[in-house]
Amino acid sequence: MPPSCRAEREHTMLTLYHALISTCSQRVRMALAEKGLVWTEHRISLPDNEHLTPEYLAINPNGLVPSLVHNGQAIHDSSVIMEYLEDVFPAQALRPADPVRLARMRAWTHYIDEVPSAATRIPSFHYVFGKGLRHLPRPVLEDLAAQRPLRKHMYLRIGPEGFSAQDLAQAWEQLEQSFQRMEAALAHGPWLNGEDFSLADISMLPVIVRMEDLGYAPLWSDRPRLADWYARITARPAFEAAFPPGSRLTLPPDTGVLPGLGQ
Structure with missing residues (x-):
């Protein structure tokens, strides 16, 4: 063959x-x-x-x-x-060959998994996915949580008002830290890992998309490098394939401004 x-x-x-x-x-x-x-x-x-x-x-x-x-x-x-x-499939490489640059890229991807990606789940469930769980009887919620091998304890933190103010504040702090780090890193090149478009950028992209869908876009209105990064990555042909119709959240009209953005 x-x-x-x-x-x-x-x-x-x-x-x-x-x-x-x-x-x-x-x-x-x-x-x-x-x-x-x-x-x-x-x-x-x-x-x-x-x-x-x-x-x-x-x-x-x-x-x-x-x-x-x-x-x-x-x-x-x-x-x-x-x-x-x-x-x-090493063709069209999305990670650098140089060991130092590769280590830096992996530091980014580990950070993104640990901090902003995890933080994104809290507002996503608070405002959209978990709204139907808030008023379930506690035994029913516990049963649903027990069916989820890696999300059990996140489900159990959902109360009648959603997540607690402390949970939301912690997620807010982690996201803010992530955007600050992005803005600083982008001073050294067009992408998070300098000149290399890499898995670091791809890993961070859904976080920014989700935050935009949830109304957090003002967070990068005064971060021009982050805003420029977002415009460039969403203009790539692959973006349309990654985000076909049905991939984006649409908030209910009564959601309003999220905490920290004007309230």
């Missing part, structure tokens, strides 16, 4: 289990598009709890999306999936 045909066959054996609205799914779709990889999609309906079915848990016991299946092997966690794609 010619190498080109073999590569095409390998690409078509990529199956992504994902959800349109999932920020982790969005970053993997962006990476796939940037690398020009062909893949088969299997959409998971989060409202219908398809990520908690026995069939999906057999693929990903964490009950989270996305999951990548390649040659029959399941790969979990969006950051791990993106690194796997770099290992297996």
